[in-house]
Amino acid sequence: MNTKHYTKRLIVGAIAVLSVSAFATIALASHAWGSYHWARTANPFVLKLGDNVLSVWDTHLATTSAMWSASSVLDTTVVAGQSNVKNCRATNGRVEVCNKTYGNNGWLGIASVWASGNHIYQGTVKLNDTYFNTAKYNTPAWRQFVMCQEVGHTFGLDHQDEIFTNANLGTCMDYTNDPSTNQYPNLHDFTQLETIYAHLDTITTLFSRTSSSAGASRVSDDIDTENRAEWGKEIRKSRDGRTTLHERNLGNGQKVFTFVVWAD
Numbered sequence: 629m630n631t632k633h634y635t636k637r638l639i640v641g642a643i644a645v646l647s648v649s650a651f652a653t654i655a656l657a658s659h660a661w662g663s664y665h666w667a668r669t670a671n672p673f674v675l676k677l678g679d680n681v682l683s684v685w686d687t688h689l690a691t692t693s694a695m696w697s698a699s700s701v702l703d704t705t706v707v708a709g710q711s712n713v714k715n716c717r718a719t720n721g722r723v724e725v726c727n728k729t730y731g732n733n734g735w736l737g738i739a740s741v742w743a744s745g746n747h748i749y750q751g752t753v754k755l756n757d758t759y760f761n762t763a764k765y766n767t768p769a770w771r772q773f774v775m776c777q778e779v780g781h782t783f784g785l786d787h788q789d790e791i792f793t794n795a796n797l798g799t800c801m802d803y804t805n806d807p808s809t810n811q812y813p814n815l816h817d818f819t820q821l822e823t824i825y826a827h828l829d830t831i832t833t834l835f836s837r838t839s840s841s842a843g844a845s846r847v848s849d850d851i852d853t854e855n856r857a858e859w860g861k862e863i864r865k866s867r868d869g870r871t872t873l874h875e876r877n878l879g880n881g882q883k884v885f886t887f888v889v890w891a892d
Contacts, residue, residue: 659801659816660824661786661873661885667747667829671701675834676722677779680709685727685755688768688775695776695812701825702783711752715852718742718750721835723782725775727755730854736765737774739781739887740853742878749833751782754854759891773807774889776800781887784824785817786873790866803866805892851876851884859886 666675677693679686693704709726710719716726718740736759741751755774759765777787777800789802796804799814851858860876863885874886 658823659786659788659820660784661781661887662784663746664741664743664748664885665746665784665824666749667831667833668825669828669830669832671825671828672699672703673701673825673832673834674703674705675783676707677704678709678711678719678722678724679706680711680716680724680726681755682727685725685771685775688771689725691772691812692776692779696779696783698813699818699821701821704779716752716754716854718752720750721833723751723753723779725753725755725779727757727760729758729761730754730756731758733758733854733856734890736760736770736889736891737778738853738889739778741782741885741887742882743885744833744880744882747829747831747833748782748784752853753778753782756891765891769807769811772811773800773804776812777889778887780813780817783821785820788816790872792866792868803889853884853886860884 666673677689679689681689689706693706697703709724711717711724711726716724716728718724733756735756737753737755739751739753742749753775755778760771780801785801787801787803788797788799792803792805796802796806796809797814798809799817800810800812801817802810804810853859858876859874861874862871863873863875864871866872870890872888874888876884878884
């Protein structure tokens with residue numbers, strides 16, 4: 629028996645039991661944030677998550693990787709980070725995950741995703757310890773919720789719901805004031821991933837820049853994504869009036885998208 633695939637089935641089965649009622653209400657929804665996806669030539673593909681986080685975050689990163697890897701089209705693996713921890717510099721062909729006291733800027737976490745055409749080629753996740761060091765947010769549930777959601781954006785997923793006061797949908801891709809039941813992906817997240825990655829590409833963006841298949845040198849890789857002024861134009865706001873998605877056009881068909889989870 630393939631132990632890895634058996635473990636995947638167990639995780640998916642557990643998620644099905646936990647999220648069946650919520651899934652039934654949103655099964656016809658779509659929460660991709662466009663046609664953006666990692667280019668690859670086979671499924672399931674492996675996406676590296678660079679570990680640039682302190683030990684307090686390590687369990688949440690490992691859990692996030694394991695839960696998203698229950699997808700039939702995607703496996704994530706946690707590897708040593710290659711980022712400059714000070715600025716969480718993006719690395720071509722993977723996602724770098726970082727934490728730092730980024731300041732009282734209003735956000736708990738941001739995910740920045742670079743794309744060339746409709747192909748994602750790198751991403752970063754930043755977790756703001758300025759808030760996670762406070763009594764309200766220094767809980768396993770809040771840490772797991774934000775980590776899971778921001779990593780999910782780097783696959784091409786959007787939010788399932790952006791109303792904080794709605795009943796929880798049982799997924800980390802749902803805005804909430806109470807993350808107790810919104811810490812992991814649900815069945816609809818996996819269904820959406822299957823839709824996003826239903827086709828195969830003739831190239832891959834999962835290699836380092838030195839690979840010919842990864843494309844030429846990128847434009848403005850080192851933009852300061854923690855600086856709100858560099859996020860670009862507002863694409864969408866939640867019902868409470870706060871921006872949830874920004875887009876910056878880098879030229880030559882390249883863009884960077886920034887998703888935001890705000891603190892109260």
